Amino acid sequence: MWFPRLASDRVLRARPIEGPFALTLKQQNTDRIYCLNMAAERLGLHRAMSCADARAFCPDLISQPARPDLDQRFLGALRRWATRYCPWVGYEGADGLVLDVTGAAHLFGGAGTMLRDMRARMARAGLTLRLGMGATRGAAWAFAHFDEHGTDLNALPVAALRLDAGTVTALQRLGLRSIGDLSAAARAPLARRFGPELLLRLDQALGQVGEAISPEVEPPHYGIALSFPDPIGLFEDVMAATARLLDPLCDKLKAYETGARELTLTLRRVDQGSQQVTLRLAAAMRDPARILPLFARGLGEVDAGFGIDRMRLEATVVERLPVQQTGAMATPASPDRLNDLITRIGTRIGLENIQRFLPADSHIPERSFLIAPAAYSTPESGWSSPRPRPLRLFAPEPITGTGPQPPKQFRWRRMAFTLARATGPERITPEWWLEDDAWRSGLRDYWKVDTREGRRLWLFYTPQNPGWFVQGAFA
Incomplete structure (x- = not known):
């Protein structure tokens, strides 16, 4: 899945613009076009073009600064969405995704039906999408970038092998313009002149060398739930249940060397109503003995009704909290008492105050x-x-x-x-x-x-x- 206009499509989805539009990024003290829409491409604009030249060609060009960090976050959301088609989804550069649909295409009625579904959903979302399917990762990349509906890999140009521009130009000067020409040429002279990278990309595209897909590891979920056979309602019982939830949650935070900055406790009553108690901490914590007393004020205001039959505790905001060595040579302890005081006062007037x-x-x-x-x-x-x-x-x-x-x-x-x-x-x-x-x-x-x-x-x-x-x- 290749999104050739990922950055501009992301911006235009939120605020559509009729006419030429481009995102700019400062490179080597010069503002250059980072991404542009189809209307700007039709006027002859292209990526890496300086903004001054672009406005000379197109005075009506609308532009704004690019945000590569937001583009990557948006691509991450697309990656999670793409797991609806298969569990193995990884990144392919800064504007693409790679999916291993082996054994999954039949669930959608075949590969053709699955590809049509992808195109239709992305079209409704306002995103430009080019798809390529092949027996190898390299072949799929080549079809997506050069011949979306093609089936003959040998007919594609050598640039479809994910080579740098200098290598592509040198191969074309030697008369090797297609992948078929390159695979028919002698390998030893090519290896001596261009190094092992050229032949590696060729073998990966042809399936002679494997290329695995590394799916992104899902971030840990810091949530613990507890159900009761009989409803509870007394303050002491709710605090005891909160303590039982804090112990495994803090163990998980410690395992990942993180600390909670915001905790949300959801209490479900027997009448299916629910209440939430949110605790915002002045510093990252994972010590149950310190966190539990800070819940007392919020839990004291909870209306248990006819009883609470389920409680769920989740760390909604976490931060890195590496393990620190303790002992005679350890660094001075952090001001825990001051942070606890700030948290207690913050629950009344707000941490920002x-x-x-x-x-x-x-x-x-x-x-x-x-x-x-x-x-x-x-x-x-x-x-x-x-x-x-x-x-x-x-x-x-x-x-x-x-x-x-x-x-x-x-x-x-x-x-x-x-x-x-x-x-x-x-x-x-x-x-x-x-x-x-x-x-x-x-x-x-x-x-x-x-x-x-x-x-x-x-x-x-x-x-x-x-x-x-x-x-x-x-x-």
């Missing part, structure tokens, strides 16, 4: 930190700054003062201050590559000021527009 400050790579005081959700960020050891920074930072507030030296006396927030000691200046210039209205006035000279009244303030002076401001306070 619990935030922490993170350092940012900027000398500008207002940009020296970031605010990120604590559950989805890693705490840093501290800020790296050549000079001390105030614990409290606020918007600049003007004070009276003249000259580049800190004023001996000034008033701030209706309080009078007398200068005792000043340390500075620390000159900070604006970051010219970013637009910031607060820093458009130019550079600033910062001073750390100790006052006789006991306050330690952070002042700055603007030389280009003389003025003094207070922006922070030290402890």
Whole structure:
């Protein structure tokens, strides 16, 4: 199964466009066509063509950046869909699938009926599909790319052997234009000139060398169910059942070196109604003793009705959690208690509402930190700054003062201050590559000021527009 316009078909399925359309990808500092629809091909556009040349040929071309990662995810969904025809389905490059339908075609009424069903379903889905069937994987690839309805492999060009463009051109210059010409030629001179890859591809297509299909391994499913002979409804019984579900689930998570970030517990009642309790964790976990108490709040709000006869626990979001060595030389333990606290609070107000400050790579005081959700960020050891920074930072507030030296006396927030000691200046210039209205006035000279009244303030002076401001306070 070859999808020659997989990327563009994926985009156009969600938002159809009439007329020429292309996806672009930056390659070697040049935007080039990555994939295009049939309307663009009819106008003479082709892949790897620069976008500037393409717009010169077709001013009405509609384009947008390509997303190869989404294309691969879409191809993965097609691979799972193709298992309806046979269990052995693997990838064939970035835009194709290979199926081993041996012993499965008769279930659809024969190979011809099965191929027609594939074409019809893909046409309804808005995808361009070319099919090829052969006795070998190489032959099927050749028919799909060069003669979809053909049966004679020897009549196909040598490019159908999955060779690189340089080898194909060299073979054509020698007069070997078809697979039949190549198979009739002497093998020893070909091996000396082109290496073993050429003859390997020929033998694979003709079936003289086997080529296996490696189906993708399905990802593990982290779900455990438990049924009860008699309905339960007490909180203690539900918690005990949850503990029985957590043990095998966490064992499976440990076997695959993963940890759960989100758990969903489904409780089915005897009246066929069901309720779900979702637990979002601040860090990946697989310890039943730590996870079980975190379910207490959600399970306490469950209405058991006439009783619960089935429970199912599933880890809906998992992350990598490699096994760590423990002992005298082990690395320091992670802050488990803090993560558990974040989880408990997050079940009430949401994990996104619990935030922490993170350092940012900027000398500008207002940009020296970031605010990120604590559950989805890693705490840093501290800020790296050549000079001390105030614990409290606020918007600049003007004070009276003249000259580049800190004023001996000034008033701030209706309080009078007398200068005792000043340390500075620390000159900070604006970051010219970013637009910031607060820093458009130019550079600033910062001073750390100790006052006789006991306050330690952070002042700055603007030389280009003389003025003094207070922006922070030290402890």
